Amino acid sequence: MGRITLDKVRKAFGDIEVIPPLDLTIEDGEFVVFVGPSGCGKSTLLRLIAGLEDVSGGQIRIDREDATNLPPAKRGLAMVFQSYALYPHMSVRKNIAFPMKMAGLPQDEQERRIEGAAKALNLTDYLDRKPGQLSGGQRQRVAIGRAIVREPAAFLFDEPLSNLDAALRVGMRLEISELHKRLATTMIYVTHDQVEAMTMADKIVVLRAGNIEQVGSPLELYNRPRNVFVAGFIGSPKMNLITGAEAAKHGATTIGIRPEHLAISTEGGAWKGEIGVSEHLGSDTFFHVTVDGWDEPLTVRASGEVSLSYGDTVWLTPNEANLHRFDAEGLRIA
């Protein structure tokens, strides 16, 4: 079981309040992703849950039990660090065995779990190596193996893939998702890569300066962002945000339209502009279009084979049904 409840949890370092009082419930078996810009308090929140930092106020409950003042080892949580934090002088086998050894598990049970984890994570051939002799991806798998064998109530990941190259990251992303499906254990995953957030999460928590901006499923956040910040943060490439007279026409302070909800045409449309840089990805092409009289260029998605080039004049038409409107406070207008 791994239901984690944060009740008015607050954290301050000295005079600086990093996390103002915050409520959050993480259901058993859920894959929750914390996203947010750098320095917004994601790691701090995770470390509060882990017990590596003391809360300045509020309560943390794990499975209804008050865990606020429990030491990390007693919370039944396992953490995978960004730097892997493997023990360099121990072999992979000893690294994975370490938490079980500390818990005093019988030797044969330890062996059984090590074999299981090694097989699941493709580490069988590397058990007798030292961490220094492994590649980044293998090290990350050892760190995950060390977490798995404890059979924790929940896994905590702090940007576990940020030290890996792009291709490996995609592979490990799938492996972690698969692991979650197989174990059905609660996982809390911190990242600032919003592709990771979108692809892996059951539930995304968007943080800004320690505040929760929105909680919801990836598609909920994508389709109905609660405010301008979430709208701009979720989605890649970013949503186009337009202010000024054009927004006022729609009865809003800011309007947002995603690149795929803009139609591009050489004959006519709502907004006339000029093509700037274009990014050809094969399946899609993204055009950066400067609309006459607006400062910010708009990003437009077109299918892969559009023959438009730098300096061409085009017209853009937003799909009204997919237009997001926000008021002066930045909140969504329903």
Add this chain to the structure above:
Amino acid sequence: MATKHSRMSARLMISPAVLLLLGWMLIPLSMTLYFSFLRYNLLMPGMEEFTGLTNYRYFLTDPAFFAALWNTIALVVGVLVVTVIGGILLALLLDQPFFGQGIVRILVIAPFFVMPTVSALVWKNMFMNPVNGLFAHAAKALGLQPFDFLSAAPLGSIIGIVSWQWLPFATLILLTALQSLDQEQLEAAEMDGAPWIKRFFYIMLPHLARAITVVILIQTIFLLSVFAEILVTTNGGPGTASTNLTYLIYMQSLLQFDVGGGSAGGVVAIILANIVAIFLMRMIGKNLDA
């Protein structure tokens, strides 16, 4: 440094330095060797003659030699044990955040800057003196009999004085090593359920292994030749109770004016030091490989 070419040029470029050092070492060494085969007493100048191994026979059969050998070993091992264990404890303490950390760290390093003769004299006269010393006063205040450190436990007292001098060195090296330990490793171990004492033995101590090796190797070199502390405190006595090899050689060549015998002792000391060095490198040198 992988290619044959770069290794070649590296060798070529360090060779002048190596040759210079070799000459620097070889000339005094060969002169010592040469003197050790002579009957050479400063009281009878101009009467040097070749005597073969006689000097060695006298030196090695002298009962003082075995006493000095054991004293040397006891001194080195004793000081190493005190400084390594004490150094680890102090480093752990200084690694904690506390008020006035910077000043305390400087104070801890201070003994290293005091000359051996000065510190030994301070210990002898201000602390260990059975009449005026602080320890004697403390003992009297508690109603105990003052303890005459330098005559009752001469070697132990010298081990104490030398340890006091070398503790800062060990502490400093171990502290920097401790600070280079990745905090996330400790946090991971904490989450894995290791209490502090297990974190120390499973994570910190293995991390410190290399620094401890450095401390042992460097200190051994210097501790084999401790001299000033003995000269100003016990003069090697009572009897030979605190005479080490260095001090024995000094007595032989400068107090008895026997340059030949002293040189033979010097050669024996060099051989012994090399045996120690080989043993040390065999035992703990592998810790230095990255």
